[in-house]
Amino acid sequence: NAGVTQTPKFQVLKTGQSMTLQCAQDMNHEYMSWYRQDPGMGLRLIHYSVGAGITDQGEVPNGYNVSRSTTEDFPLRLLSAAPSQTSVYFCASSTGGGSEKLFFGSGTQLSVL
Amino acid sequence: DQQVKQNSPSLSVQEGRISILNCDYTNSMFDYFLWYKKYPAEGPTFLISISSIKDKNEDGRFTVFLNKSAKHLSLHIVPSQPGDSAVYFCAASAYLDRDDKIIFGKGTRLHILP
Numbered sequence: 195n196a197g198v199t200q201t202p203k204f205q206v207l208k209t210g211q212s213m214t215l216q217c218a219q220d221m222n223h224e225y226m227s228w229y230r231q232d233p234g235m236g237l238r239l240i241h242y243s244v245g246a247g248i249t250d251q252g253e254v255p256n257g258y259n260v261s262r263s264t265t266e267d268f269p270l271r272l273l274s275a276a277p278s279q280t281s282v283y284f285c286a287s288s289t290g291g292g293s294e295k296l297f298f299g300s301g302t303q304l305s306v307l
Numbered sequence: 308d309q310q311v312k313q314n315s316p317s318l319s320v321q322e323g324r325i326s327i328l329n330c331d332y333t334n335s336m337f338d339y340f341l342w343y344k345k346y347p348a349e350g351p352t353f354l355i356s357i358s359s360i361k362d363k364n365e366d367g368r369f370t371v372f373l374n375k376s377a378k379h380l381s382l383h384i385v386p387s388q389p390g391d392s393a394v395y396f397c398a399a400s401a402y403l404d405r406d407d408k409i410i411f412g413k414g415t416r417l418h419i420l421p
Binding site for chain 2: 198236239286290292293296297298
């Protein structure tokens with residue numbers, strides 16, 4: 195059972211480059227989300243989706259785009275990478291609702307030079 | 308404004324003793340609380356949760372206590388084992404602004420000493 199799969203695991207970008215972080219889940223979860231983890235800042239919500247075709251902004255959405263065309267996939271796009279986006283990114287999914295536990299992917303470590 | 312606070316960035320505990328991790332919250336609308344554990348280079352994994360209608364939930368060596376009047380919860384690990392060395396995140400959820408919101412604390416790094 196794969197759970198939540200994130201690719202790539204590591205990525206180095208130059209300032210201004212764009213890229214897409216991939217996230218896929220095989221648990222038929224309606225809710226998916228993206229977090230970033232920075233030292234001393236915990237996990238901060240970037241964007242989330244409560245189902246295919248529905249997305250919304252989280253706490254730190256600037257510089258990121260998302261789409262949800264299928265239940266399984268929830269890619270995160272960096273439009274023009276900045277050094278401030280150097281972070282570890284986690285995708286998560288759940289059956290929905292705040293009381294439902296989140297299943298996290300293993301993370302993508304992104305460095306923007 | 309930090310709505311979920313874990314005021315201890317790190318904690319060291321002797322193996323076999325009790326580890327107590329604390330979490331405070333400010334919004335009385337939070338009605339469900341969860342703890343996640345995270346090892347280096349891995350994603351967080353769910354550990355234990357508690358509803359606001361309860362004051363205690365136990366799962367093996369892990370117990371979470373909730374004090375609603377103080378807006379405080381704590382995670383107790385007894386006895387502490389080397390594999391418990393990790394970062395622990397407290398999370399609180401509520402239905403706010405027409406949607407379920409989940410807010411994480413900044414985490415506490417637990418070191419279990421041999």
